[in-house]
Amino acid sequence: MDAQSQWTGLDASRLERIGEHLERNYIGPQKIAGCQVSVARHGHLAYSKSFGSMDLARGKPTADDTIYRIYSMTKPITSVALMTLYEKGYFQLNDPVSRYVPSWKSHRVWVSGEGGGMQTEAPTRPVSFRDVLSHQAGLTYGGGLPGVGLQHPIDKIYRDLKIRSAGSSDSMQEFLDKLSQVPLRYQPGQAWMYSLATDVCGALVEVISGVPFAQYLQENIFGPLGMKDTAFQVATDKIDRFAANYQRGPDKTLKLIDDPATSDFTREPGFKSGGGGLTGTSADYLRFCEMLRRGGELDGARILGPRTIEVMHMNHLAGGKDLTQLAIGGFSETANEGVGFGLGFASTMGQVETGTLGVGDYYWGGAASTIFWVDPKEDLSVVFMTQLMPSGTFNFRGQLKSIIYASIID
Helix, strand or coil, rough: CCCCHHHHCCCCCHHHHHHHHHHHHHHHCCCCCCCEEEECCCCEEEEEEEEEEEEEECEEECCCCEEECCEEEEHHHHHHHHHHHHCCCCCCCCCHHHHHHHHHHHHEECCCCHHHCEEEEECCCCEEHHHCCCCCCCCCCCCCCCCCCCCHHHHHEEEEECCCCCCCCHHHHHHHHCCCCCCCEEEEEEECCCCCHHHHHHHHHHHEEECCHHHHHHHHHHHHHHCCCECCCCCHHHHHHHEEEEECCCCCCCEECCCCCCCCCHHHCCCCCCCCCCCHHHHHHHHHHHHHCCEEEECCCCCCCHHHHHHHCCCHHHHHHHHHHHHHCCCCCCCCCCCCCCCCCEEECHHHCCCCCCCCCEEEEECCCEEEEEECCCCCEEEEEEEEEEECCHHHHHHHHHHHHHEEEC
């Protein structure tokens, strides 16, 4: 056994199957342009490799410091940021959000109908901080998810009020106040629906702290953790490291949908989306994962306490149910079977139900097929970066889990 295997308990030769699998099934056939995989166990990097191209048109190979659109992998970072304020005593999980956003006292809940004939009722209780952290608030994405049109009468209200996270110039307060005018899709805490709830969490960070959201992230997470390339905007001197983003076309070929040279991500956004606005590197996100794995601290920088991290990846779905029983809507960054949801993370409740290894892990993904997971039981962190939309095209998570967990030998 080599020294690396002794430190990590991972068989290095079996981990090489990762590259063989990706080259054979994805890079070679050009189903994706390129990707990166990082695997760490017991605090040691066991595997870190780059494959293929970060920009096909310019012939640029994927580099170790390639910058990616992480989209919804922004959500766990935002959730951690809000929980730093929880740790300072600003709110309890069951407190109503209306403590800080008075307009939310006027929320109604959709019952039936649409337009002028829409029937609503009063909420049985106010929307809580737990609700927005766990997508149980009754908010939706307003029909704005990939490949999802207007699915429900309240989606039209989102559209009419121009409530969105991308391309908006609304202030955080304006965003929150607009949401108070839209009926909730369901009674708070009674269902789970992927939604703008984490954008609400980002807005709450700014409202509660009095510090602009991007600045709060920099001062309380990115700076302390040394996440030097994670930001809402790719700086001018870093654009040459920014990957192209692709979509799989009907003919199964790759189509460029966001050129790094002209991307909106090269300009500072008006609205800083806590639900999907960040860009960053594999190395940066692995540092975030390692902080989580270590119970909230990395290299002397403590972001959260270990008990807070623990409660964040518990299942907060009503009655301890899984997403098959509570999820409504056709899209999220996880399958539903055997999966619970905490405060910013999905979690594997059962290996039998999910058909994957790693019970008790917690994770999320992004719209361009980026994924991560942290497994406290196996003391493991994994980050996978690529740029392919939509994210459900290939089951990278399941395939990588099969290979990585089969490499654990201690």
